[in-house]
């Protein structure tokens with residue numbers, strides 16, 4: 476077993492483990508879910524993930540701040556959606572390894588009846604899925620092991636838990652950078668948005684190519700040499716284009732610490748991610 480691997484799961488049972496307890500997934504190649512977990516200070520990562528994460532940190536030293544600022548943006552946007560916007564259904568694609576303030580915890584903290592469907596294609600996230608399935612009694616949570624590049628299949632599965640005749644918030648937080656231009660990410664997002672009724676929202680964040688551009692370009696280059704998933708950074712205009720036909724709520728598409736910050740400390744965090752929340756009217 477890779478050094479440092481077993482304790483990484485902190486006692487969480489891993490479905491699909493081999494007979495000797497070894498995880499049934501490849502730990503020799505860095506995966507974004509585990510690299511991101513390392514940046515967030517988590518323990519669910521392996522030597523290859525830590526090496527990739529450190530290489531990225533050498534290119535862009537604020538990446539850990541950026542990851543934390545992204546989580547804070549996720550929390551604030553869910554609070555807004557469940558609170559001011561009255562959304563009771565969430566489709567969170569690219570969930571990540573569970574951490575503090577998972578979408579259902581924040582949303583059900585505002586409205587316990589909220590229903591949340593999580594989607595990710597990483598086996599490690601699947602292994603942790605039970606931590607995401609701790610719904611309030613009034614609400615519901617579900618987990619789908621699926622790839623964002625198959626939106627029709629995600630929507631069909633999600634419809635078992637969500638009512639697509641009622642407003643839904645689609646969350647695409649720090650995932651679209653893992654679709655390359657050849658994947659046609661704009662068509663994929665359009666397919667998802669087509670499936671939700673007026674009164675629904677799209678919330679997204681995306682690493683920037685036009686904030687600290689040299690550092691971010693170097694970060695993507697280094698990750699693309701070692702990580703299983705490709706990373707494509709995009710400009711503010713390219714990220715805003717995902718919300719084409721939708722109405723960005725205030726303050727629009729901004730570096731994530733500036734999206735309705737909860738404190739001066741949150742607002743002053745270094746970060747290089749465009750983020751926004753948009754209404755389908």
Ligand SMILES: C[S@@+](CC[C@H](N)C(=O)[O-])C[C@H]1O[C@@H](n2cnc3c(N)ncnc32)[C@H](O)[C@@H]1O
Pocket residue numbers: 507508511545546549568569570571572594595596597600621622623624647648649650653704
């Ligand atoms: C950087 S993490 C972001 C986690 C969380 N959304 C957040 O913002 O804190 C990206 C997540 O997207 C998942 N992911 C990447 N490409 C994906 C794809 N094509 N389909 C489904 N999930 C994907 C990864 O496995 C990882 O868990």
